Amino acid sequence: MEAKLQELKNRLVEVNDLESIGAVLNWDQSTYMPPGGAPARGRQMGTLALLTHQKATDPEIGHLLDDLRPYEESLPYDSDDASLIRVARRQYELNTKVPPAFMAQLQSHMAESYDLWTRARPANDFRMVQPALEKTLDMSRQLANFFPGYEHIADPLIDYADYGMKASSVRAVFNELRDSLVPIVQQITAQQPADDSCLHQVFPEEQQLAFGLDVIKRFGYDFNRGRQDKTHHPFMTKFSLGDVRITTRVKERDLGEAIFSTMHESGHAMYEMGINRSYEGTPLASGTSSGVHESQSRTWENLVGRSRSFWEFFYPRLQGVFRQQLGNVSLDTFYRAINKVQRSLIRTDADEVTYNLHPIIRFNLELELLEGSLEIRDLPEVWRERYASAIGVAPPDDKDGVLQDVHWYGGIIGGAFQGYTLGNILGAQFYAAALQAHPEIPAQIADGEFRTLHEWLRENIYQHGSKFTADELVKRVTGGPLDIKPFIAYLKKKYGAIYNLN
């Protein structure tokens, strides 16, 4: 058994090595690759992806997993070995149930569709991508049908990002969340909007970057095992547990952009950096789901980074860096500016209160499209209706409407958006549990001290990597299931104080 387990691990490490190499290619493409490198890089990534897929679906892995089943069953569920075999089997099944020819066809279609979108969005021309999007929907359905026995056709697609979540339960939670959010949004937006002009002066890039790096260093982002570079869109990427990089972007006239994206990505990165080092190279050595991952990025960006405690420590420092711009701006004004709530069109720019309304709209549209109750050709119009009714503003065009997010154009329809909102819900649940265990955390944050929080997250969430599903993890950590109450309580308390709500 030991020899078989070792053989399995060797094969999994090989697959992981190839995936990590792909991540390096991708990072380089986004950071430093000169334009002339693009054509060959695309081909090289294709060559590597094919080899990786061949290795990941080698029938010998299937045999080893079968042979190891009795051993797995003899071990405690949460032992490292049982978990490794279990998670490896899950991934092997995801990889092998889809014929390679279909996967290649899908990838090639997505590349084409993405390319169309990069031109259709600036041209505000949905019709340009409509046929491609129809094909994407068709192929997304086909993909789901390689996993028969589902309850809802979206379920197998949701599994790719948030394993074990179901359309039915997510929909129920999201409906409950929306019903709770709408009155809060109404109360706040009935008031005079916050003045955030202090954030839109000129802030030189170099100082913005240095400030962000100082913040995440204090969070506990380990620069010995990571670095930050600039990209068009910020992201986190991991080449090993010893090399977890982040990227950011800077806008000279928007102080929030770099600072909050840096905190956000550092949250993703600290999750990966905190995984048990003995899992290196195996399928356990990754965050467990997109929802749990997002819970960590949003914890550091929002629960910590947009808190008053945080800025009690950091605002005087920020003023020190930008004396001319912020010297006469009070902490109160600044705090209200970075927490400005408004009905808006663009998901990625939305504040904490209205944000979740955006992914919920998309999640419901995904379900309806997959079910067949909504046609692609009607999507732009339905998008406008949903925005008008759920958020209270409707996009004047498709550019800032149905074309705004890359997801459906560079990927499948189904499973793409629930993670964002699950992340906000889970983040608040985890954070409430951390505060219960350590009520001193906010006071420590106000002293620029993050070790207690970071250590609690490492101990309760990070170290486990993919050992537990999101459902299992939330139960372990909070004692109960996914629950919107901590998030709603957090919003009511924080924004109640800012906006004097009753």
Place this chain on the structure above:
Amino acid sequence: MEAKLQELKNRLVEVNDLESIGAVLNWDQSTYMPPGGAPARGRQMGTLALLTHQKATDPEIGHLLDDLRPYEESLPYDSDDASLIRVARRQYELNTKVPPAFMAQLQSHMAESYDLWTRARPANDFRMVQPALEKTLDMSRQLANFFPGYEHIADPLIDYADYGMKASSVRAVFNELRDSLVPIVQQITAQQPADDSCLHQVFPEEQQLAFGLDVIKRFGYDFNRGRQDKTHHPFMTKFSLGDVRITTRVKERDLGEAIFSTMHESGHAMYEMGINRSYEGTPLASGTSSGVHESQSRTWENLVGRSRSFWEFFYPRLQGVFRQQLGNVSLDTFYRAINKVQRSLIRTDADEVTYNLHPIIRFNLELELLEGSLEIRDLPEVWRERYASAIGVAPPDDKDGVLQDVHWYGGIIGGAFQGYTLGNILGAQFYAAALQAHPEIPAQIADGEFRTLHEWLRENIYQHGSKFTADELVKRVTGGPLDIKPFIAYLKKKYGAIYNLN
């Protein structure tokens, strides 16, 4: 036939893709990788190298090459298809004649030996690496013996870097070169050494880098297909014909370091960038030998970059950048400083006149070691003797003696050094041919104009990639064989003027 040729190309492109991916990993490791990434990166590179080797030695490539032989023979020797098949066969034979197990053992030994060297050199302790070096010599001999039928045991090893060159002919050329160099060195070093103190003031890094970039942009280095980053040791690396990067290093107190290394690496890069784009991804899409490659780096670094014409244009600009440091230094003083000739210990720091004495010493030592007429244990002492007799200075220790170059410690013994001197010889031959075709080149250089030279090199050398061997190329370009006369004539003319030699 067409289908088989296409199949061969597909397989060669796949191998090339994997090799290029390895180059990206290596570049990242040298430029931006955080220290924590090292262990996994080493493993990932090993995984990739193994896969690359499997693909490169797939017997199907051998069958295709056999099947394509009649087609190849039906074509002109210098046609693209015949050349592709010919060069692919040569590489396939180099790859397949050595058993994979031996190659793995050699690589693992070299990694170990390199690691020992990184500690032995600072400790000035040759005995620490002696056993490893003895094993390297033994394995180098074994490697040569996988290619029976050689004239000299070094020949198969020389083939790896400078295909078709033979120990006997290289030795003869090198002896002739040494005999011609020694009297020139004697004449120059009998005089007062040039004063190069102007180069050793403080020159801020940023301006040094910007100046270097401006120079190579004018040379014709294409930043749309490349970029420069900083590394511990400068190098050129290629990920495709559309992505050819260089690196440099800067010393604040040595103005020559960054500028000349930037020009040097840009020469390597422009060679690769100039290869016929239709060869992309095939074995033809690389410079043909280490000697020809070095001829191009040395052309731009020395023949152009240390010429008086060059500085007639650039020195006023350099003075503009470093007004305080160079404002009162005349062009004459600066020109003498960057061309200071002296007997010295370190190959990489040596001037144009004495430089070749260094690789010649190493080349001869390699031959003697491989022949068995010299033992590793006697190497430090023999090194000192050779330096004393050939260069006129002997290292006081092994750190700056036998331990100075990484080559034998991170690679095999044999074939490691001849390329440097072949490069200087070939560079002068090619340059003389260019000047014969375009006598206006020096005047253009004095105007900061390099198009005629660059275009001539592209047309006569770069575009062919690996189509012709070094021997074939020099014959094509100059009408004759490898010949030291143009190099000696160049030195005599240039240094005769500087030192008023007769």
